[in-house]
Amino acid sequence: MLLSARAGRRAVAGALGAGSIAGAMLFGAIPSAMADDPALNPPNCTAADLAGVASGVSASTSAYLFTHPDVNWFFTSLEGKEREEVRVEVDRYLNDNPQVKAELTGIRQPLVDLKNRCGSAPAPAIP
Structure with a gap:
């Protein structure tokens, strides 16, 4: 039985989107993000940076799944x-x-790099 396009998008988003959501929650919990001290607020560690990196990872994940139908189906x-x-x-x-x-x-490495550079805990590795 084939799933609808909506159901497929939900499954992929649920399985692969957890890292992006965890990153967004992690950045939301960092109180130093609004600090004036550059030592506490590394460059390129804003919500906009996170959104940009996350959207790139999302686009790359989509392209990967479309070009690897067996992985997409899983x-x-x-x-x-x-x-x-x-x-x-x-x-x-x-x-x-x-x-x-x-x-x-x-594909997820840019999110891990951003989290590491910005002083937050590294993203959990894909098992």
Whole structure:
């Protein structure tokens, strides 16, 4: 059975968007973001920077999924499953497909770099 386009978008967004959302929440919790002291507020660490990087990662993820139909189908097939079941299946899939894992990790790297440069905790690695 094929999922509707809306259901597919929701599944991919739910499975891959967690890193972007976590980054946005992390930046929202940093009180020094509005500080006047440059030592506490590194350059290029604004909400606009985060949004720009996150949108680039999102666009790259979309392009990757469109050019890798098998990976796209896997993430689409997660629609409607419980969060813990999704986590287990994603972990298993990425461990069974190290090339996919490396490519998706590479796509997310700009978000990790931004978080590291701006003094927040690094993003969790893709298992």
